[in-house]
Amino acid sequence: MELRFVGIDPNTGGEGSPSVWVEEESADLVVQGEEADELLQTLVRETEWVAGHTTGIPAHERVIRIPARMVPILREACDAAERAAAEHRDVR
Numbered sequence: 001m002e003l004r005f006v007g008i009d010p011n012t013g014g015e016g017s018p019s020v021w022v023e024e025e026s027a028d029l030v031v032q033g034e035e036a037d038e039l040l041q042t043l044v045r046e047t048e049w050v051a052g053h054t055t056g057i058p059a060h061e062r063v064i065r066i067p068a069r070m071v072p073i074l075r076e077a078c079d080a081a082e083r084a085a086a087e088h089r090d091v092r
Contacts, residue, residue: 001023001024001025002023002024002025003021003022003023003024003030004021004022004023004024004080004084005019005021006020006021006022006073006076006077006080007019007020007070007072007073007076007077008020008073009067009069009070009073010069010070011067011069016034017032018031018032018033018034018066018067018070019031019032020032020070020073020074020076020077021077022077022080022081022084024084025084025088027081027082027084027085027088028081029074029077029078029081031064031066032064033064033065033066033067034064034065035062035063035064035065036062036063036064036065040063040065041057041063044057044063045057
């Protein structure tokens, strides 16, 4: 597994560091961020976002909060993920 670092929260002060990577082989985004507070987790847990889909947060998932100032970094990561996925399709 190889991670391509894309960016870090530009306002990080050496502690806590929301960051974004692309896992090269799968082209998945890997995101580190602040775990959502209980109020936000409750909202996510109790809202039916898609009709008929089970509500809740599975034990293997987490709700995280990514600062809005990181949107450009997420866009860059999405572009990198698309390129990585295309490269893997071309190789096969």
